[in-house]
Amino acid sequence: MIEALVSGKLHGQPTQKIAKTGKPFVVAKVRAHIGDADVFVNVIAFSQAACETLLALGDGDAVALAGSLTPKAWTDREGIARPALDLVASQVLTAYHVTRKPRALERKPPDPCESQQSSRHDELDDGAALDF
Template sequence: MIDGLVGGRLFGDAQVRTGQNGKRFVTCKVRAATNDGDTIFVNVIAFDDDVQRGLLALGDADSVALSGALTPKVWTDKNGLVKPAMDMVAHKMLAAYGSRDDEG
């Protein structure tokens, strides 16, 4: 596990989901720019209620910064090119509209 901070723009809208145990969580994608000008997609999942509310208050292309546990991975695009990506379990959030975290 890597603790990290990711800043970027929401790609699409955040979605509410329900786990098999009945617990609610929120998922979204964040599009982040790399130093070389490429883009990396971060697949975000949030279990914390405050972070969930914050993500759901945002819309497509809104700026957001999230901290949490990162897991690097790769995916293959429709042309067969392998590209980097990240999975994140978000614990805290900062957006242009204020901060959201698990400490209230």
């Protein structure tokens, strides 16, 4: 098993399917640029968060996926072997996520338990006493 981070653009619309066990999953295809060529990554997602994120995207949307990768090959119409990758996505990140977190932090109400003094502390300070 290869743990990988793959980025590219969705090729087609992600599709939700139902397994024989009744559990939903999502399949998608991502076109990733490698060197001077493109390779298709066949994506399957089982986690609810990854499935919801993929289903919110459409053809051509940029996406980054993390998960278990399996290299494969397929033969085109001319009989030429082409590379392909199968990815079981555990995490999905889109450009929409990049702006969502800063906006959420801006809207975060002040913590009433924090005093004015403690709100000015260094974010890396763990509060432990220093022994010199």
